[in-house]
Amino acid sequence: MNVVVIGAGAVGQLMASFLAEAHMHVTLVVRRQEQADELQLKRLTRVHLDGTQTVHQIASTVELKTVSKPDLIIIAVKYRQLQNIYKQLVDVPKEVPLLFVQNGLAHFDEALSLPQQTIAFCSVSFGAQIINLTTVQHRGMGLCKIGVARGNDGIFHQLLKIQNPLCPIEMVENAEQMLFEKAVLNCLINPLTAILQIKNGELLTNKHAFFLMHTIYQELTEAFVDVQQTIPFSAVITLCEKTGENTSSMLADRMQGRKSEVDTIVGAVLQKASANGYPLPTLRILYHQVLAMEESGEQY
Structure with missing residues (x-):
């Protein structure tokens, strides 16, 4: 199979590495020629757990x-x-399938406006960290849902x-629901880790962070009645344990001085809850705190 990863x-x-390990022909599309040259020279290295x-x-x-x-x-x-x-x-042949791997909800309708006949979405819960232009570290086990x-x-x-135990893949029926459930998990973990400057596992060991996370969870279950069944709080705890040493994407963005995805993740969930008549006050405060940090240019 000829797979392109943009x-x-x-x-x-990390995905390119697992695909190459499964004997697929993988092309990685990068932004800088320097990285393209380095990958050709040194190849792609994955550091295991x-x-x-x-x-x-x-x-x-x-x-x-x-x-x-x-x-x-x-x-x-x-x-x-x-x-x-x-x-x-837009210029890619219509018969070529597209698989989108983004956090949040904003890209769902946008992607479906493209002309390609097959559009799919992916949600990943594994941990990964860039080491350099040609090296990625696998930081935590997790599922890849499509x-x-x-x-x-x-x-x-x-x-x-592929059947790689390091990167288990699962097909789901409802792509939009899958993205929403991932966004809920992101809402519980990402803003808190970014604001408190802690790794995922510390949400369990820091009693005040745990209290805030549980409070947000209670707000979400009131706004979205299915959350308690589809994402029990025990699953949130398990995710924090499995990715305990991970730096969340929102914290990584703060550390690098980049604008985070707080709007497409937290903002989108707040908008859906507000439409149902639920303001999610605790999550809303964290949302604006992240935006305030970004506006002021505050970094890690």
């Missing part, structure tokens, strides 16, 4: 249009970069054959 961030590099390393040869380019006849395109960039990517995808919103799911069932 985006050489932590998630993009136990510190061992796996190295894979992949192709790399800065131009999507140079890739010939892809069987699947995976878009693994931040939401803020999607507008530019959409323009490039939901097809439009078109044929055949190409994605081929991915199920």
Whole structure:
């Protein structure tokens, strides 16, 4: 299978590594020629949870249009970069399936406006961290969920054959619900870790952080009646345990002085709750606190 991964961030590099390990031909589309050259020279290295390393040869380019006849395109960039990517995808043949790997909800309707016949979405819970231009570290075990919103799911069932215990893949029926559930989990973890400057696991060991997380969870279950059943609080605790050493994406953005995805994640959930008549006061305060930090330029 000829797979293109757009985006050489932590998630993009980790997915590219697992796909290459499954003997697929992988092309990583990067923004800078320097990184493309480095990947060709040094190859892509994945550092495992136990510190061992796996190295894979992949192709790399800065131009999507140079890739010939892809069987699947995976878009693994931040939401803020999607507008530019959409323009490039318009020229991709309609029969090429697209798989979007973003946090939040804002990209769902946008992606479905593209001309491609098959559009799918992916939610990942594994931990990953960029070490350098050619090295990514696998920081925490997690599931890769795929939901097809439009078109044929055949190409994605081929991915199920990978059967790598380090990157388990699961197909789900409702792509939009999958994204919403991931956004709920992000709301419980990301803003708190970014504001308090702590790793995921400390949400369990810091009693005040735990209290805030549980309070937000209670607010969410009042606004969305299905949350308590689909995402029991025990699952939130388990996720924090499994990704205990992870730096959340929102905290990583703060550390790097980047604008976070708080709008497309927390803002979108607040908007849905408000439409149901629930203001989510605790989460709303955290939302504005993250925005205030970004506006003031405050970093880690």
